Amino acid sequence: NAGVTQTPKFQVLKTGQSMTLQCAQDMNHEYMSWYRQDPGMGLRLIHYSVGAGITDQGEVPNGYNVSRSTTEDFPLRLLSAAPSQTSVYFCASSYSASGGAEQYFGPGTRLTVT
Amino acid sequence: GQQVMQIPQYQHVQEGEDFTTYCNSSTTLSNIQWYKQRPGGHPVFLIQLVKSGEVKKQKRLTFQFGEAKKNSSLHITATQTTDVGTYFCAGLTTDSWGKLQFGAGTQVVVTP
Numbered sequence: 001n002a003g004v005t006q007t008p009k010f011q012v013l014k015t016g017q018s019m020t021l022q023c024a025q026d027m028n029h030e031y032m033s034w035y036r037q038d039p040g041m042g043l044r045l046i047h048y049s050v051g052a053g054i055t056d057q058g059e060v061p062n063g064y065n066v067s068r069s070t071t072e073d074f075p076l077r078l079l080s081a082a083p084s085q086t087s088v089y090f091c092a093s094s095y096s097a098s099g100g101a102e103q104y105f106g107p108g109t110r111l112t113v114t
Numbered sequence: 115g116q117q118v119m120q121i122p123q124y125q126h127v128q129e130g131e132d133f134t135t136y137c138n139s140s141t142t143l144s145n146i147q148w149y150k151q152r153p154g155g156h157p158v159f160l161i162q163l164v165k166s167g168e169v170k171k172q173k174r175l176t177f178q179f180g181e182a183k184k185n186s187s188l189h190i191t192a193t194q195t196t197d198v199g200t201y202f203c204a205g206l207t208t209d210s211w212g213k214l215q216f217g218a219g220t221q222v223v224v225t226p
Contacts, residue, residue: 031212033214035216040123040218041218042120042202042216042217042218042219043157043202043204043216044216045213045214045215045216048212048213050212056212058213059213059215090156090157092157097212098206098211098212100144100145100162100206100214101162102147102159102162103147103149103157103159103204103214104159105156105157105158106156107155107156108156
């Protein structure tokens with residue numbers, strides 16, 4: 001099993017550009033989520049999904065969109081990048097639909113917005 | 115809303131010493147999880163606590179969940195250089211289904 005994979009590993013965007021961060025898991029997990037990590041602030045939940053076709057907002061959803069058309073994939077879209085979105089983004093998955101079980105994290109995407 | 119606070123933010127430890135990091139929630143938690151993130155890496159699950167007063171051990175790591183299920187601690191004995199990293203707690207409440215809330219983490223530096 002590859003676990004949770006994320007692409008790209010690094011990305012530089014200009015303000016106003018849009019892009020999609022890819023996340024995939026091969027563990028047949030129902031629960032998937034996106035976090036951003038900024039220095040001194042831990043991991044903050046952006047969006048999560050409890051199954052294909054179901055998504056919900058987390059703590060910091062503004063400026064981001066998600067969709068879940070399959071169990072395996074959970075892409076994160078930045079609509080119009082802003083410098084405040086410079087961060088490290090982690091995707092995670094879990095077998096528990098509530099998120100109340102071990103979270104498996106991907107390797108992360110380091111995003112810089114200039 | 116729910117807040118999970120972690121202290122200390124930084125911990126400098128001499129190799130061989132013990133230390134403890136603490137996690138406090140403003141609301142009662144249904145469970146709490148602990149993760150470790152090595153520098154440049156991703157968070158890796160360590161353990162989950164569910165029951166009030168629960169204590170679990172993993173070699174030199176001891177995890178506790180408070181009686182009121184509002185706080186937790188991670189105690190590491192005889193710190194080694196391999197313990198370097200940031201330790202996060204993450205809590206879930208019954209009314210925040212699906213929204214795991216992470217603390218800001220304790221960054222641990224070990225001096226040989």
